[in-house]
Amino acid sequence: MESKSKSKSKDEDGKVYLVGAGPGDLGLVTLRAKECIEQADVIVYDHLANPEMLGWARDNAEIIYAGKKAGEHSLSQQEINALLAKKAREGKQIVRLKGGDPFVFGRGAEEAKAIVDAGIEFEIVPGITSAIAGPAYAGIPVTHRSENSHVTFFTGHEDPAKTESAIDYAALAKLGGTQVMLMGVERLEAITSEMLKQGVREDLPVALVRWATTGRQETLTGTLRNIAERALDRGFEPPAVAVFGEVVALRESLNWCEKRPLSGKRIVVTRTRKQASALSSKLRALGADVLELPTIRIEPPSDLRAFAELVQDAHTYDWIAFTSATGVEAFFEIFFKLYDDAREIGGVRIATIGPATAQRVKDFHLHVDLQPDEFVAEAVVREFRKQGDVENLRILLVRAEKARDVLPKELSTLGAIVDEAFAYRTVPETRDTTGARRQLLEQGADLITFTSSSTVENFLALGLPWPKGMQIASIGPITSKTARDCGLKIDIEARRHDIDGLLEAVREFFAAKDVSEQRS
Numbered sequence: 001m002e003s004k005s006k007s008k009s010k011d012e013d014g015k016v017y018l019v020g021a022g023p024g025d026l027g028l029v030t031l032r033a034k035e036c037i038e039q040a041d042v043i044v045y046d047h048l049a050n051p052e053m054l055g056w057a058r059d060n061a062e063i064i065y066a067g068k069k070a071g072e073h074s075l076s077q078q079e080i081n082a083l084l085a086k087k088a089r090e091g092k093q094i095v096r097l098k099g100g101d102p103f104v105f106g107r108g109a110e111e112a113k114a115i116v117d118a119g120i121e122f123e124i125v126p127g128i129t130s131a132i133a134g135p136a137y138a139g140i141p142v143t144h145r146s147e148n149s150h151v152t153f154f155t156g157h158e159d160p161a162k163t164e165s166a167i168d169y170a171a172l173a174k175l176g177g178t179q180v181m182l183m184g185v186e187r188l189e190a191i192t193s194e195m196l197k198q199g200v201r202e203d204l205p206v207a208l209v210r211w212a213t214t215g216r217q218e219t220l221t222g223t224l225r226n227i228a229e230r231a232l233d234r235g236f237e238p239p240a241v242a243v244f245g246e247v248v249a250l251r252e253s254l255n256w257c258e259k260r261p262l263s264g265k266r267i268v269v270t271r272t273r274k275q276a277s278a279l280s281s282k283l284r285a286l287g288a289d290v291l292e293l294p295t296i297r298i299e300p301p302s303d304l305r306a307f308a309e310l311v312q313d314a315h316t317y318d319w320i321a322f323t324s325a326t327g328v329e330a331f332f333e334i335f336f337k338l339y340d341d342a343r344e345i346g347g348v349r350i351a352t353i354g355p356a357t358a359q360r361v362k363d364f365h366l367h368v369d370l371q372p373d374e375f376v377a378e379a380v381v382r383e384f385r386k387q388g389d390v391e392n393l394r395i396l397l398v399r400a401e402k403a404r405d406v407l408p409k410e411l412s413t414l415g416a417i418v419d420e421a422f423a424y425r426t427v428p429e430t431r432d433t434t435g436a437r438r439q440l441l442e443q444g445a446d447l448i449t450f451t452s453s454s455t456v457e458n459f460l461a462l463g464l465p466w467p468k469g470m471q472i473a474s475i476g477p478i479t480s481k482t483a484r485d486c487g488l489k490i491d492i493e494a495r496r497h498d499i500d501g502l503l504e505a506v507r508e509f510f511a512a513k514d515v516s517e518q519r520s
Helices: 030-041 053-055 077-089 108-116 130-137 169-176 185-197 227-234 246-254 275-285 304-310 325-338 356-363 377-386 406-413 437-444 454-459 479-483 498-519
Strands: 015-020 044-047 064-067 095-096 122-127 151-155 178-182 204-208 218-224 240-244 266-269 291-293 296-299 320-324 349-352 394-400 419-430 449-451 469-476
Touching: 015 030, 015 077, 015 108, 030 053, 030 095, 030 122, 030 349, 044 053, 044 077, 053 291, 077 095, 108 122, 130 204, 130 240, 151 169, 169 185, 185 204, 185 227, 185 240, 204 227, 204 246, 218 227, 218 246, 240 246, 246 454, 266 275, 275 291, 275 498, 291 437, 296 454, 304 325, 304 419, 320 325, 320 356, 325 356, 325 394, 325 419, 349 356, 349 377, 377 406, 394 406, 406 419, 419 454, 449 454, 449 498, 454 479, 469 479, 469 498
Parallel strands: 015 095, 015 122, 044 064, 044 095, 151 178, 266 291, 266 449, 320 349, 320 394, 394 419, 449 469
Antiparallel strands: 178 240, 204 218, 204 240, 296 419
């Protein structure tokens, strides 16, 4: 998608991108799809498109839900077609985001035809279909050289206007091999009965994979004879993929996804949208179903000019102390607008709180001279004391507005001359582009993570009902104290006060919990 370097004339149409959103796992979204979302003016998305993808959109992008699920239609197909044409004629770049692949048992082809008929430019961005990804994440290869030589895909949800099924079940029975059905779980009894009538053997292995590739994934196995009854007993509802064939038996040894340590656990991440990705991706890699619900947003400081003047004079200080990676980024964004050579920072020494902050400094090819083992302000003061006499040393403290004043007070008490450079401010996140708050209310969660005092305070300020059984994980003692002061009970506190430490604590907590449940 080309970036819009100039405004479009009123007579110039936009372009529609029919984009495959993949099966649900954000890691399976194509780079091209992400690029299109990032540059879109309008995004029209479906029920099965992971709403977390909307977090990649520009702040001013128009987001339109066109979801369709059983019994609930937000927009009819005709209305969607008309909407795409209307927005394109306004000269806008439109992403039509469809679950899986646009041309695999969706209505992407119909939408593409409507766009062509309207004389509007379009592009197809294929996506990974759940017909392949669902079985793979359940440990079921759709082909195996010793089991089958072909795979057939069919839909269990046909056009209701048809007077008779276009699916030739007799031919399917004769064909054999692996057969994968999309969108037919609610009609499973009728479909399996028809297959049995056509001579398919009743002990044929069958698997149903629900919410495939996400942290909510669950798999139910059985035979052609009993799978419908099992699904009914289990309350197994769509969206699900059904796999028929001998390859289903391979799941016993190849099931990898559902054996991950946080599989089936729903975890809320409250960091800013930009910061959330590091924690979220690591939780997802361990199998968690992650709900990103940012409660804070990073904004420029109230007095950007004052901050820039302090950055400009950074070379006149003995030390620069960074308290966060965000502060490092804000500092050097201004620094390299003022100077084109890193050596202009002079002989100043650098102190940081925490490994993530230190790493961000190293990313700019600068050395960190002081980094305490503990990731709190008090530890920085102790390290400065170890350095010897700090009296009259000039220290530039790069930090957030309204942060704790421990560091500047303690250093000043030691005789240092401290200037505070307010690099950014955190403000409450009022937007809910992805519908995360609604999801939390409807589906609940097992755990919520807090990575700073402001995430605690701003989450509580949302006034959301506390989901039943949702426990709390804190990144460290300062955050925990804020939570307790607000009347919350901390269930997990990281020993190392960084993202990796929090992740380790969460993993250990659920591992111990699982062992306890198995014993009981």
